[in-house]
Amino acid sequence: MISYIKGRLVETAENIIVVECNGIGYQMLVPLSVIDSMPPCGNDVKIYTHMHVREDLIQLFGFLTRDDLEVFKLLISVSGVGPKAALSILGTITADELRYAVMADDAKTIAKTPGIGAKTAGKLVIELKDKLKYRDINDVAGVSGQDVVKVSSNATDKNIISDAVEALAALGYSATDAMKAVRSVDTSAYTTVEELLKLSLKHMI
Numbered sequence: 001m002i003s004y005i006k007g008r009l010v011e012t013a014e015n016i017i018v019v020e021c022n023g024i025g026y027q028m029l030v031p032l033s034v035i036d037s038m039p040p041c042g043n044d045v046k047i048y049t050h051m052h053v054r055e056d057l058i059q060l061f062g063f064l065t066r067d068d069l070e071v072f073k074l075l076i077s078v079s080g081v082g083p084k085a086a087l088s089i090l091g092t093i094t095a096d097e098l099r100y101a102v103m104a105d106d107a108k109t110i111a112k113t114p115g116i117g118a119k120t121a122g123k124l125v126i127e128l129k130d131k132l133k134y135r136d137i138n139d140v141a142g143v144s145g146q147d148v149v150k151v152s153s154n155a156t157d158k159n160i161i162s163d164a165v166e167a168l169a170a171l172g173y174s175a176t177d178a179m180k181a182v183r184s185v186d187t188s189a190y191t192t193v194e195e196l197l198k199l200s201l202k203h204m205i
Contacts, residue, residue: 002060006046012038015091017062019047028062029084031091037064052076052083061087071095071132078127080120089113097176102128104165104179164196173204 005028007021012035018025028047039045047062048069061083063069068090075086089098092113101109102125111121161182168178181203182196190196 002049002051004046004048005062007044009038009041009043009045011041015087017045017047019045019062026060028060029087030062031068031087033091033094034062034064050083059083063090065095068095071098074128074131075124077131078124081124085113085115085120088115098128099132100180100183101125101176102132103183104175106175106179109174109176160190160193160196163193164200167193167197168200168204177204 005019005021005026007019007026009017010020010025011018015029015032015035016027017030017034017038018027020026026049028049030047034047047064048066049063050061050069050072052059052061061072063072072083072086072090075081075089076083089110093101093109097109100106105125107118107121107125110116110124111118113121116124164182165175165178168181169175173181178200181200184203185196185199189199
């Protein structure tokens with residue numbers, strides 16, 4: 001199994017890159033977001049890969065981070081979601097945005113992906129909810145330098161969080177943005193829905 005490929009970028013197309021390593025050119029399908037992040041051809045790149053094998057086809061899929069790769073693998077574990085659909089999702093929204101959408105039951109955000117209908121998006125939310133844990137958001141936030149999300153296991157806190165997300169959604173914010181803002185607030189900074197709502201709104205600006 002090829003974990004990653006490090007070499008010289010020699011070609012980019014709409015959603016394809018070619019990386020030369022030890023005289024071999026590896027063609028990979030990548031999210032559109034990866035194309036936007038590529039340096040000019042001739043520069044060295046490191047791409048994390050997934051090899052997809054069918055009876056009639058072998059394809060390499062490439063990602064800039066190991067986290068994107070792991071989320072891709074989770075997406076294709078959902079029945080009815082193939083690698084190209086998963087690639088399209090990660091080209092439309094980030095891995096973090098997908099996590100927040102799943103946690104917020106926000107199928108509409110996922111359905112913005114070309115080729116992903118409301119039914120498939122709803123199925124992804126249901127099947128990924130137990131796989132994309134809040135701790136995954138914590139881990140990624142800590143690595144990327146974003147606000148660290150603190151998650152409480154207290155049932156009362158969870159009810160406050162849920163009510164705050166619903167309140168923000170009622171104000172016109174998407175469920176995903178509402179969940180992201182609420183999760184950016186330190187759990188020690190509030191004790192009521194009203195307090196959490198005020199603090200969350202600061203993150204919506």
